[in-house]
Amino acid sequence: MTEDLIVFLKKYKTSRIGLIGLGILIFFVITAVFAPYIAPYDPDQRYKSTEHPNSAHLLGTNQVGQDILSELIYGTRVSLFITLFASIVSAFIGTSLGLIAGYFKRFDFFLMRIVDLFLTIPRLPLIIIIAAFMRPSVWNLIFVFALFEWSITARIIRSEVLTLKNRPYVDAARMFGARDFHILGRHILPNVVPLVVVQLVLVSRYIILAESGLSFIGLGDPTAKSWGMMLHDAFEYPTIFISDIWMWWMLPAGLCIVFTILSLTFIGYALEELVNPRLRRMTIL
Amino acid sequence: MSILKLTHLKVHFPTQDGVVKAVNTVDLEIAHGERLGLIGETGCGKTVLGMSVMRLLQLATKVEGKIVYKGRDILRLSEEEMRKIRGKEIAMILQNPTTSLNPVLKVGDQIAEAIQLHQGLNKREAREKAVEMLESVKISSPEKRASEYPHEFSGGMKERAMIAMALACNPSLIIADEPTKGLDVTIKMQIIKLMKEVTKQKSMLFITHDLGAAAEICDNIAVMYAGELVEYAKTTDIFKNPMHPYTRGFLNSLPGMGLKPIRGMSPSLIDLPTGCRFYPRCDHASAKCKIEHPEMVEIKNGYSVRCFLYT
Numbered sequence: 001m002t003e004d005l006i007v008f009l010k011k012y013k014t015s016r017i018g019l020i021g022l023g024i025l026i027f028f029v030i031t032a033v034f035a036p037y038i039a040p041y042d043p044d045q046r047y048k049s050t051e052h053p054n055s056a057h058l059l060g061t062n063q064v065g066q067d068i069l070s071e072l073i074y075g076t077r078v079s080l081f082i083t084l085f086a087s088i089v090s091a092f093i094g095t096s097l098g099l100i101a102g103y104f105k106r107f108d109f110f111l112m113r114i115v116d117l118f119l120t121i122p123r124l125p126l127i128i129i130i131a132a133f134m135r136p137s138v139w140n141l142i143f144v145f146a147l148f149e150w151s152i153t154a155r156i157i158r159s160e161v162l163t164l165k166n167r168p169y170v171d172a173a174r175m176f177g178a179r180d181f182h183i184l185g186r187h188i189l190p191n192v193v194p195l196v197v198v199q200l201v202l203v204s205r206y207i208i209l210a211e212s213g214l215s216f217i218g219l220g221d222p223t224a225k226s227w228g229m230m231l232h233d234a235f236e237y238p239t240i241f242i243s244d245i246w247m248w249w250m251l252p253a254g255l256c257i258v259f260t261i262l263s264l265t266f267i268g269y270a271l272e273e274l275v276n277p278r279l280r281r282m283t284i285l
Numbered sequence: 286m287s288i289l290k291l292t293h294l295k296v297h298f299p300t301q302d303g304v305v306k307a308v309n310t311v312d313l314e315i316a317h318g319e320r321l322g323l324i325g326e327t328g329c330g331k332t333v334l335g336m337s338v339m340r341l342l343q344l345a346t347k348v349e350g351k352i353v354y355k356g357r358d359i360l361r362l363s364e365e366e367m368r369k370i371r372g373k374e375i376a377m378i379l380q381n382p383t384t385s386l387n388p389v390l391k392v393g394d395q396i397a398e399a400i401q402l403h404q405g406l407n408k409r410e411a412r413e414k415a416v417e418m419l420e421s422v423k424i425s426s427p428e429k430r431a432s433e434y435p436h437e438f439s440g441g442m443k444e445r446a447m448i449a450m451a452l453a454c455n456p457s458l459i460i461a462d463e464p465t466k467g468l469d470v471t472i473k474m475q476i477i478k479l480m481k482e483v484t485k486q487k488s489m490l491f492i493t494h495d496l497g498a499a500a501e502i503c504d505n506i507a508v509m510y511a512g513e514l515v516e517y518a519k520t521t522d523i524f525k526n527p528m529h530p531y532t533r534g535f536l537n538s539l540p541g542m543g544l545k546p547i548r549g550m551s552p553s554l555i556d557l558p559t560g561c562r563f564y565p566r567c568d569h570a571s572a573k574c575k576i577e578h579p580e581m582v583e584i585k586n587g588y589s590v591r592c593f594l595y596t
Contacts, residue, residue: 169384176402
């Protein structure tokens with residue numbers, strides 16, 4: 001297993017775009033993990049409000065006097081945690097249902113109609129409605145995103161399983177007396193793992209954007225401030241665009257969101273290139 | 286007592302174009318320790334016959350008759366009982382080793398998996414047994430090879446790995462479905478030698494269109510044409526003196542025997558000719574052949590043929 005990883009990393013290393021993406025993401029992950037050590041202040045601590053950047057507060061303070069830089073660093077935690085958790089849950093649900101739908105014909109029709117339902121309803125408006133009715137909390141956000149993001153993964157995995165289950169090695173396994181679940185777990189799942197990983201990255205990109213959007217319109221968790229929540233606070237401040245405050249209050253959080261999505265896009269692109277050899281010759285950058 | 290006995294076996298598949306009659310009333314018996322060659326052209330139903338013994342045909346397939354393995358009718362067993370027979374009692378060597386090995390699993394692990402399924406061994410023991418099996422099929426440095434992936438194996442080695450996998454649980458009956466297909470001549474000879482060696486104590490149904498391989502390995506030969514048996518005899522007899530016009534034509538089409546093709550095409554299994562299935566291509570066909578369907582007749586001890594020339 002470790003040698004496979006080394007081979008994979010070696011291949012990954014040849015993709016410049018992938019390395020840039022990974023670099024940015026690692027930067028954010030380290031920030032999130034070591035937030036208490038990096039942040040100069042406790043983000044809940046109040047100082048003098050709406051201070052301009054100075055040597056004590058590099059990005060100034062917000063309307064209630066919290067240090068914006070510390071807020072930004074702790075916000076990385078919230079944003080990344082929601083994204084990671086929700087995308088893993090949705091990938092897990094999507095992969096399981098995709099495997100079952102693709103392998104067992106009797107569940108296929110029913111499961112795929114549910115997928116159709118989730119694919120056809122406009123997601124963002126519905127997410128907004130559901131989030132508005134639920135108590136705003138990190139876990140509710142994760143639940144809502146996982147609920148709406150599994151469907152595409154399920155469909156992609158199902159179509160792959162449909163072709164994989166007709167491979168001769170699946171017949172061969174059956175010939176040795178393997179049970180269905182053994183075949184699914186041991187012969188089919190490892191073959192769809194690359195697809196799942198790509199899907200995970202692509203979905204997480206969507207989730208971080210949706211999370212920021214929801215927080216921005218005020219449906220995020222007020223006790224755990226994410227980047228989107230910071231944008232929300234800043235936007236509510238009366239003179240945000242009249243003065244220069246937006247430059248250190250809104251811009252950094254916005255850029256963080258943009259760069260995270262960019263890094264995930266790059267990683268997804270590099271992975272897709274590795275997983276799908278037909279794309280290998282097309283290079284951007 | 287025979288290890289495997291097929292009585293009046295019929296396998297029909299419904300398709301959009303009509304019912305494919307892949308196997309039609311086949312009676313066949315394999316004795317303990319016998320290696321039986323089933324030869325015939327592509328598309329005559331050989332593989333389907335093998336698969337029906339494993340009971341691995343698609344659900345819509347209609348299988349009639351009896352397949353008795355060691356006194357038990359396979360067609361009446363539950364799926365769970367059948368699962369215990371597959372691999373442990375009857376193992377199949379599939380054609381095309383390149384696609385029959387999972388590309389993302391190490392060869393050793395795939396063999397170990399078959400062992401783990403049937404024998405209560407833990408992962409490490411199974412793995413050791415797998416290395417042993419690779420050694421028994423003469424793969425050099427088996428320890429190292431076991432942790433390689435199928436794409437690192439050559440065609441001949443993949444075939445050896447498939448054989449190792451089939452032998453892993455020490456089955457009593459092996460169904461080999463064209464194991465020499467697609468191998469070059471020298472490798473083919475090695476595989477044939479290996480097959481002969483490893484199946485010494487076992488019974489085998491050797492499905493092939495390679496007469497040379499069948500002659501080398503098998504004790505008896507059954508010739509199949511358009512879903513039915515047309516000739517059954519000892520290997521030496523059939524090669525010395527083939528009786529059925531189809532078998533004769535088949536032997537004459539070999540490169541060493543003059544390379545004379547049989548005229549015409551083998552019939553579609555959906556729309557079989559009436560009377561003798563071979564009469565449209567037969568040089569000895571008479572008016573009777575067109576109307577009446579000949580029966581399999583034992584003309585001398587252990588020699589059966591389905592042709593009006595001998596009745």
